[in-house]
Amino acid sequence: MIKLYDFELSANCYKQRLLLSMLEVPYESIPVDFFPGWEHKSDAFKKINPLGHIPVIDDAGYVLRDAHAILVYLAAKYDATGQWYPTGDAELLGETAQWLLFAEGTTNTASAARLHDSLDYPFDIQACRTGAHRLFRVLDEHLWFRESEELDWVCSAGHPTIADLALFPDVALAGEGGITCQQYPALRRWMDRVKRIPGFTLMPGIFPAGPARQ
Amino acid sequence: MASDSIQTVVTTWYPIAAGTDLPYRHTYHGQLLGRELAVWRADDDYVNVWENRCLHRGVRLSIGINDGAELRCQYHGWRYANRTAGCTYIPAHPADAPARAICNRTYPAVERYGLVFSTLDGPTEPPVVDAFDEREPFPLRGVEVCAPAELVREALRTHEFQPNDRIEGNGAHTTVVVADGEALVVTSVDGDSATSAAFFVQPVDAMACVIRGVLDTEPAPAQRSSVLRHHNALLCRLRDDVEVLAGRLPAPEPIEDVFEDAPTSPSITDVAMPRRAPTLRVQVARKWSVGQDIAGFELEPLGAQLPTFQPGAHIDVHLPNGLVRQYSLINAPGELQTYTIGVKREPNSRGGSECLHDTVREGDVLAISEPRNNFPLRRDAVRTLLIAGGIGVTPLLSMARVLHHGQLPYELHVFAQSSDHVAFGEVMAGLEGSVITHLGLTPEETIVEIGDVLGPHAEANHAYICGPGPMLDAGRRVAADAGWPDEAVHFEYFANTTTIDHTSSFEVALARSAMTLPVAAGETILDVLRANGVDVPSSCEQGACGTCAVAVLEGRPDHQDVYLNESERRAGTRMMTCVSRANSARLVLDI
Numbered sequence: 001m002i003k004l005y006d007f008e009l010s011a012n013c014y015k016q017r018l019l020l021s022m023l024e025v026p027y028e029s030i031p032v033d034f035f036p037g038w039e040h041k042s043d044a045f046k047k048i049n050p051l052g053h054i055p056v057i058d059d060a061g062y063v064l065r066d067a068h069a070i071l072v073y074l075a076a077k078y079d080a081t082g083q084w085y086p087t088g089d090a091e092l093l094g095e096t097a098q099w100l101l102f103a104e105g106t107t108n109t110a111s112a113a114r115l116h117d118s119l120d121y122p123f124d125i126q127a128c129r130t131g132a133h134r135l136f137r138v139l140d141e142h143l144w145f146r147e148s149e150e151l152d153w154v155c156s157a158g159h160p161t162i163a164d165l166a167l168f169p170d171v172a173l174a175g176e177g178g179i180t181c182q183q184y185p186a187l188r189r190w191m192d193r194v195k196r197i198p199g200f201t202l203m204p205g206i207f208p209a210g211p212a213r214q
Numbered sequence: 215m216a217s218d219s220i221q222t223v224v225t226t227w228y229p230i231a232a233g234t235d236l237p238y239r240h241t242y243h244g245q246l247l248g249r250e251l252a253v254w255r256a257d258d259d260y261v262n263v264w265e266n267r268c269l270h271r272g273v274r275l276s277i278g279i280n281d282g283a284e285l286r287c288q289y290h291g292w293r294y295a296n297r298t299a300g301c302t303y304i305p306a307h308p309a310d311a312p313a314r315a316i317c318n319r320t321y322p323a324v325e326r327y328g329l330v331f332s333t334l335d336g337p338t339e340p341p342v343v344d345a346f347d348e349r350e351p352f353p354l355r356g357v358e359v360c361a362p363a364e365l366v367r368e369a370l371r372t373h374e375f376q377p378n379d380r381i382e383g384n385g386a387h388t389t390v391v392v393a394d395g396e397a398l399v400v401t402s403v404d405g406d407s408a409t410s411a412a413f414f415v416q417p418v419d420a421m422a423c424v425i426r427g428v429l430d431t432e433p434a435p436a437q438r439s440s441v442l443r444h445h446n447a448l449l450c451r452l453r454d455d456v457e458v459l460a461g462r463l464p465a466p467e468p469i470e471d472v473f474e475d476a477p478t479s480p481s482i483t484d485v486a487m488p489r490r491a492p493t494l495r496v497q498v499a500r501k502w503s504v505g506q507d508i509a510g511f512e513l514e515p516l517g518a519q520l521p522t523f524q525p526g527a528h529i530d531v532h533l534p535n536g537l538v539r540q541y542s543l544i545n546a547p548g549e550l551q552t553y554t555i556g557v558k559r560e561p562n563s564r565g566g567s568e569c570l571h572d573t574v575r576e577g578d579v580l581a582i583s584e585p586r587n588n589f590p591l592r593r594d595a596v597r598t599l600l601i602a603g604g605i606g607v608t609p610l611l612s613m614a615r616v617l618h619h620g621q622l623p624y625e626l627h628v629f630a631q632s633s634d635h636v637a638f639g640e641v642m643a644g645l646e647g648s649v650i651t652h653l654g655l656t657p658e659e660t661i662v663e664i665g666d667v668l669g670p671h672a673e674a675n676h677a678y679i680c681g682p683g684p685m686l687d688a689g690r691r692v693a694a695d696a697g698w699p700d701e702a703v704h705f706e707y708f709a710n711t712t713t714i715d716h717t718s719s720f721e722v723a724l725a726r727s728a729m730t731l732p733v734a735a736g737e738t739i740l741d742v743l744r745a746n747g748v749d750v751p752s753s754c755e756q757g758a759c760g761t762c763a764v765a766v767l768e769g770r771p772d773h774q775d776v777y778l779n780e781s782e783r784r785a786g787t788r789m790m791t792c793v794s795r796a797n798s799a800r801l802v803l804d805i
Contacts, residue, residue, distance in 0.1 A: 141446070144355050147234070148442060182243045182276075183358040183422070185235045192240055207288045210279035211621070213238040213257060 002027040002074075003058040005048065007034035009118075011111045011169035012067035013055040014203045018165050019071055022199035025078045027057075035119045067107070068100045071162040083159045095155040099163035105135050106170035113177025125178070132179045136171070140184035147186060152193050160197055168194045173205050227340035228396065229329040229414045229426045232353050236261060236330065241285065243276035248419045248469035249334060250274070251321070256296040256548055257282035261323040263332045264299050268292055269316055283548025283619055294318055296548030300522025308594045309701075311524050311587035327428045328353030329414070341396045345410045345430050354427040355442060356416075357449040361460035363415045363423040369456050370398050370413050370425070375448055377402045377409035378433040381440050411445075420466045425449055492532040492581030494518070499552060501576050505637035507559040508605060509571055512552045513582065520550050525612040526589035526678075526706070529553065530753055532581040534573060539566040540754050542609035542680075542706075543585060544638060547616045553582075556637045558605035586753060588760030588777070589706045591616065595676040598624040601667060601689065603660075603681020607637055609706055610680055618645050625650060627667050629660055629681065661688045671698040680706040683776070690779075700779040707776045710757040710793065714774050720796035724748065724805045725767055739791040739803075748805060750791060757793035764791055769801035 002020070006013045006029040020027050032054050033039040041052045049056045049065045056065045057074075064070050075085035086092040109131035115121035116128060143154070154163045172191055174181060181187050194200065195209035202208060230244045236255040243266070244251035250266035252275035266274050268287040275294075279286045284293045284302060291305040299318035304310070324331045324340045328351060331340035343351075359366050374388040386404035393399075397412040410430040417423050427449065433441040496513035504510035528542045541555035560567045574580065591613045592598075598617060600610040607628055617624040626649045630636045633653060642649045652663050664685075668677060677698065679689045686705050693703045716736050723730045724743075733742050740762060743750050753761035757775030766789050773783045775790040782788060791803075 141355070141450075145439075145443070145446075148355075148439070182245065183418075183424075185231070185242060185356075188243065189235075189237060189240055207277055208279070210239055210281050210286075213282060 002060075003030050004028070005030050005032050005045075005054050005056040005058075007032050007040075007054055009204060010034060010054060011114070011173050012053075012107065014169045014206075015067050015165050016055050016057070016070055016074070017201060017203070018168070018199075019074055019084065019162065021201045022165075022197055023074065023078050023084070024199065025074070068103060068162075068166050071100070071166060075162050083157070084162050086155075086157065086161060089157075092155055092157055092161070096161045096163045099154050099161075100166050102135065102139070103163065103166035103170065106132065106139075106167060109135060110170045110174040110177055110179055113179055114173055115177075117177050128177065129179050132174060132177070136174075136179070136181065136184050136187060139167070139171075140187045143190050144186040147189070152190070154190075160194070164190075164194055169203075169206075176205055226335060226338065227324070227331045227333040228416045229356075229424075230263065230332045230416060231330040232356055232426065233325055233328050233330060234353075235356075239280050239282055241276050241278055241280045243274070245418045246332065247334060247417050248471040250276070251332070252276040252278065252285070253323075253330070254280040254285055256280075258296070258548070258551070260297055261325060261330055262296060262299065263321040263323045263330075264294075265319040265321075269301070269318055270304075275318075281619065283546065295522045295550065297550040298519060298522040302522060302524050302547070303593055305594065308592040309590060311527070311590040314521065314584065317522065327351040327412070329426055329428065341414070343397055343399060343412045343428075345391070345399055345401075345412065346428070349430050350432055351412075352429040352432040352441075354411075354429065354445045354449070357425045357446070357453050358418070358422065359425060359453045359456055360422050361453075361456045362420060362466050363417040365456050365460055365463075366415050366423050366425060366452075367398065369452055369459075370400075370415070373400065373413070373448070373452060375402050375409075375411070375445060377404050377407040378429065378431060378437060378441055379407040379409075380404040381433075381437060381444050420469045421460075425453070492530070493584055494520070494582050496520075496553070496580055496582055498574060498576050498578045498580065501574070504556055505639070506632075506634040507571075508635075508637045509557050509559075510554060510638065511557065511570070511574070512554050513580065514552045516579065520553060521584045522550070523553070523585035523612075524587045525591045525616045526609045527585035527587040527612070528589075528609070528753070528759065529555070529585050530583035531555070531570075533566060533569045534578075534580075535565055535569050537564075537566050537569065539570075540759055542589075542612065544608050544611040544641065545615070546612070547619050553585075556605060556608045558637075583753070586751075586759075586761055588763075589678070589680070589704065591678065592676055593617070593620065593622060594674070596623065596674040597672070597676075598622065599667060599675070599677040600624060600626040601629070601664060601677060601679045601681075602627065603629045603679075603685040604631075604635065605637060606679075606681035606685075606706070606708065608680075610678060611638055611641055613678060614645055614648065615641070618648065624648060625667075627652060629655065629663070629685070657684065657688075660685060661692060664689050665692045665696060668693055668696050668698060670696055671702060676702050676704065678704045678706075681708075683707060683709065683711045686776075694780075700781040703779070705776075705779070707758040709754075710774075710776045712757075712774060712776065714757070714793050715772075716795075718772065718795045718797075720798070721800050722796075723768075723800060723802045725802055726805055733795070738793065739795070743791065743805070750805070752792055755792045757790045760790070762791045763788050765804035767802040767804050769799075770797040771795075771801065772797045 004027050040054050057070050109128050112123050113128035116123045116125045153160045155161045192209045230246050235242050242253040244253045252264045252266040254262050266276050270292050273289040277288050286293050293303040295302050299320045301312040301316035304312050321332045376386045386402045388402040391399045397414050399412045401410045412428050414426045415423050495516045499514040500512040502510050523543050528540045530538050544554050557570045559571045602610045614626045629652045719735045721732050731742050751761050753759045760777040771789040772795040774793045
């Protein structure tokens with residue numbers, strides 16, 4: 001079974017839990033005492049990931065680190081539909097990669113602000129928040145125009161991709177870093193849609209959406 | 215278009231969202247002049263604009279769940295009704311009806327030009343743009359600007375864009391047509407093409423606003439996307455310029471939002487209900503046959519918004535012949551445009567059902583009371599059985615509709631003489647297979663069938679039974695024999711058919727009012743209280759509905775009602791003042 005080196009409150013670990021649940025792939029969560037124990041910086045854990053980051057997966061001896069790389073691997077290996085990481089469609093694959101890189105930006109700003117506010121990380125909080133708002137403005141505008149073309153997801157497909165899952169936790173938890181999504185209405189509507197994907201799971205700080213209208 | 219015909223009316227209304235910001239089952243987070251708003255569209259298309267806090271713990275309702283009929287707070291699950299914002303359910307008090315006083319603050323909403331307008335302080339009308347007369351305006355993407363609204367309004371005066379038909383060109387000349395209203399109206403002309411636009415600036419707070427633009431015509435489908443992107447790019451550039459400018463100026467004073475006290479009550483459920491007062495005027499909008507000898511009445515308010523109801527609630531109907539009768543609402547959750555009741559013609563009518571059937575017609579005006587709920591529905595049961603005899607189906611229909619809407623497990627069992635005698639078949643059809651009818655059974659067969667339907671009691675199973683007295687009496691016995699505890703079986707009687715014994719005399723002491731009053735044979739406690747100026751709510755005044763219940767502090771009540779169950783009677787801590795009396799010389803009541 002896949003082992004996920006996991007921390008309940010980590011946005012990047014949540015991305016993996018979401019995809020595994022949506023793909024209905026069983027996995028074993030190995031809790032890492034990220035806070036307050038700093039276990040991910042221990043010598044023992046650095047043997048698994050020299051960078052001292054989570055998440056890491058171990059799939060029958062195949063070890064992979066970095067949240068967005070793990071999403072690529074899991075989707076490519078376990079999604080029989082080929083939709084979550086659309087390797088069969090060059091344009092869609094390009095978009096997916098583009099938004100995965102964009103999600104590195106939201107992780108380094110919005111999620112960093114959350115680590116600062118809730119776990120005392122020594123980041124420049126003003127820079128984190130300003131950076132997050134700059135990216136959220138771009139994403140909100142992008143999703144607004146997607147909606148105007150009757151498209152629901154970050155990439156121009158009729159189904160979600162791992163790009164949606166890479167972005168969702170950073171956006172949905174941004175409030176814990178003092179970044180409100182009030183002025184991004186298209187982002188808030190997209191979050192409702194992500195919450196309605198079959199297999200969606202919660203974590204502390206994430207509220208469920210009600211069912212869509214039948 | 216003659217420019218002198220273009221005007222806007224000055225008002226205190228502002229757009230707070232675009233219509234497309236409010237898809238079904240979404241809750242929008244709005245803000246106007248510093249006040250945060252929870253905005254949601256119900257399934258009946260009514261746009262609710264509410265103060266953004268739950269009355270319980272102040273949590274933002276904008277993170278709540280819009281279920282199409284009610285908004286549910288994420289914190290402790292309090293539910294608020296579409297249109298009224300009245301609380302309909304408190305999960306921590308599942309067996310009680312929330313007090314009427316628990317009602318959130320609402321603001322008006324008008325959808326116009328693809329935008330949603332609201333106001334914090336005025337009953338006036340939202341802005342009218344004369345340039346949009348007889349046209350189908352086309353809203354643009356709203357653009358939030360981190361700058362004071364005044365700076366943005368100023369910048370919009372020199373804002374330029376291309377008309378719809380020349381979107382790729384660059385020769386347009388834009389002129390301001392109206393600049394003194396809530397909307398800035400400008401016209402762009404390029405050759406023989408012209409497009410007018412109205413720009414509204416929504417003040418979010420002192421340092422933020424949203425530009426909401428609307429074009430006078432919808433572009434051709436092929437141009438739609440390029441027109442939207444053209445305007446969005448120009449407005450974003452304007453935003454960036456104004457934000458730089460605002461950064462150089464001293465920040466304005468923040469808007470101090472003054473929150474009035476939330477209209478909460480001293481207690482969640484224990485609020486005195488109004489006495490038997492015809493407080494609402496309604497018009498019969500529709501009267502139709504909903505079953506053999508059963509008439510449906512749809513009652514429309516005259517002017518005012520109808521008050522919140524919960525499933526199981528009834529209203530008093532004051533009839534033209536002076537009689538007052540109680541009828542249960544069959545309404546679905548959040549359905550507050552009209553109240554609907556069902557009335558069976560009673561063969562031995564004392565004038566109530568006869569009057570409604572024979573005299574009251576569509577268009578007539580009736581007086582009714584506000585809804586009261588002495589038959590509240592729990593929404594935490596793992597299995598809910600609704601058992602109806604004949605016209606007793608009415609309160610259970612409202613319950614079934616709430617459970618159905620909330621996707622909670624339930625069965626509605628309807629006992630009737632024949633399928634013609636089943637009321638509101640069209641409503642039952644909407645319940646999609648959760649209705650089981652039991653037709654043409656004898657009284658003996660009915661009792662056996664009720665026993666089969668109930669089965670043995672299990673944890674968190676609840677049954678609600680409404681029908682004729684003999685059926686309810688039998689239902690009580692069957693449920694008790696099958697091991698159902700009193701608190702899991704809920705009854706509503708149409709009438710109290712027991713013969714009331716008025717012969718005792720005793721005295722009542724009113725603990726809170728510091729009065730001791732004698733009650734003579736032939737008088738009721740309720741009569742004596744009223745004669746001495748003590749206001750007590752009541753409704754049926756025959757010991758069936760439960761409205762006049764009071765707490766008993768001392769003494770032994772002589773229960774003659776059919777509202778209390780056996781364990782409540784034995785406990786002797788509550789009594790119905792309309793029919794019940796005393797077995798002791800003195801009663802002390804908590805009034």
